[in-house]
Amino acid sequence: MSSDKIKIGILGATGIVGQNYIKLLVGHPWFEITDVAASPRSAGKPYAEVVKEKWQMSIEIPGNIRNLMVRDVQDFASLKSDISFVFSAMDLPEKEATKAIEFKYAEEGIPVISNSSANRWTPDVPMIIPEINHHHIDIIPIQQKYRGFSKGFVMVKPNCSIQSYMIPIYALEKKGYKVEKMIVTTLQAVSGAGYPGVPSLDMIDNIVPFIGGEEEKSEQEPLKILGKVGEKGIINDDSIQISATCTRVPVSDGHTACVNIKFKNKIPNKEDIIKIWRNFKSVPQDLDLPFAPKQPIIYLENENRPQPNKDRHNDKGMAVTIGRLRKDNIFDYKFIALSHNTIRGAAGGAILNAELLKAKGFLN
Ligand code: NAP
DSSP states (O other): OOOSSEEEEEETTTSHHHHHHHHHTTTOSSEEEEEEEEOTTTTTSBHHHHHTTTOOSSSOOOHHHHTOBOEETTOOTTSOTTOOEEEEOOOOSOHHHHHHHHHHHHHTTOOEEEOSSTTTTOTTSOBOOHHHHGGGGGGHHHHHHHHTOSSOOEEEOOOTTHHHHHHHHHHHHHTTOOEEEEEEEEEEOGGGGOSSOSOHHHHTTOOBOOOTTHHHHHHHHHHHHTOEEOSSSEEOOOSOEEEEEEEEOSOSSOEEEEEEEEESSOOOOHHHHHHHHHHOOOHHHHTTOTTOOSSSEEEOOSTTOOOHHHHTTHHHHTSEEEEEEEEOSSSSEEEEEEEOTTIIIIIHHHHHHHHHHHHTTSOO
16 A cells, blocks of 8 residues: 655665665664665666675664565666665765766756765755854755756765764854864775775774865865855865864764864853853744754763763764763863764655655645
8 A cells, every 4th residue: 555655765765874864764763775776786686686695784684675666767667667766875986977877857847955965065965054144045946046957956975074063163153162173083984985885804903094085075065064155156265274283093984073073263161162052043943844853963971971982873874963062172172072973874864855856845
């Protein structure tokens, strides 16, 4: 029997992020997966057969997904006509190829909510963390107008580590405490590299001090997120400077960030900062979206927290957990922040974006 839920597809359904969508969307009140797509290598086979050696989730493959026939992402002829929108979690070698596929869906009238970095720097594509720049959805009608899309559009979510530090920075800025400089050092989990990811001999008993392209993303993507909607695209913010060092550590899930911040003018005291973080709420909470964490920022007093294996699942993996706020000898303060990279930083964050779009009338 057909349900009343909105029918959706996953592009890149066989990868780590794709599998997370399948797990997280079990029982979702609004959305139901009825299409799974991946590379031509996987196309034409039942989903369960394609992922039998690489299923990484803690649940069995859901019954309604097991027998779905995997579609080639470029096979538009067999795309079901009742698909309302797709989540894109593809990892193609060429960014331009990913961009072209995502825009082709938009042209076909299918909105795309993407995890890929391919379209993050396309000026008329909003890159959204719903607690921060929810208003950037205003660029969607502009994108549709100038690109001639009737119903489709492309929207992206940012890199998997930046929500852990940008949500707390934004919470402070919203209360009038503008941050002008930040130094961020990330300790990123292996699941961030997809499957099979980093070779085990590089990861066991080791830290890899380089992740290609990650430092540039960590430094530049916040500028678009803090930017404003212009006539033909997002105009980046230029009032914050970020220096990032990104490392890969032997943790399964959960990206940690060590952050040093310098305020522009007023410097809040420690108690005020913690109070601002604990009280922070935004549009996803006001709209009571199904994936919105009740408290987006959790501050822990214990000096040995946050820790990935204890804190990454806070509020369904959607909350940012912070600890160790203290004075900094060179900047003003430093703290440690953690967020779940494949949930808040990937599939869960994109689901929250889709819920925002649905609540604002962009998806039906
Ligand atoms: P992954 O595990 O390597 O999965 C890649 C997916 O892309 C698979 O479904 C794969 O299908 C598909 N794919 C590969 N080549 C393709 C092609 N030529 N045509 C169509 N589909 C193709 O990667 P992932 O970690 O899930 O990441 C997916 C995307 O999300 C990437 O762009 C990544 O940068 C981004 N992201 C990842 C994370 C994270 O924490 N892992 C966080 C944020 C963003 P086959 O199985 O058929 O090869």
